Amino acid sequence: MPxxxxxxxxxxDKGDKTVIVSVDRMFTHxxxxxxxxxxxxxxxHDAENEYKVGDLVRIQECAPKSKLKRWEVIGLGSKG
Incomplete structure (x- = not known):
């Protein structure tokens, strides 16, 4: 499964090796x-603590890393 x-x-980005990412979606009611x-x-999960507040990032599903972390950062996102 992809x-x-x-x-x-x-x-x-206050947690160690953790960032909280807000993902917006739009749909028609x-x-x-x-x-x-x-x-x-x-x-x-952000292993190197390299991403800061305001960065546009891409995240991918992964195996559970802690109680709340089920995603990992795979790189910076694009504006378009």
Missing amino acids: KRILQGSVVS PLFKKTVRRSNRFHA
């Missing part, structure tokens, strides 16, 4: 037909 890859911005924006926060 691993999911998401793109989001780092909102916290099924009843009101209005575009709705939702965001999720993911704890991601």
Whole structure:
């Protein structure tokens, strides 16, 4: 099964080897037909502590690394 890859911005880098990434998604509401924006926060593994708040990063699913970490950072994202 392929691993999911998401793109989001780092909102916290206070944990050791951990960043919190906020991923936004937009979809059309099924009843009101209005575009709705939702965001999720993911704890991601950052082994070298190289990503800082505000960085646009890509994260990928991985085996559990701790109680909350199920994702790892695979690199910087693109603006487009």
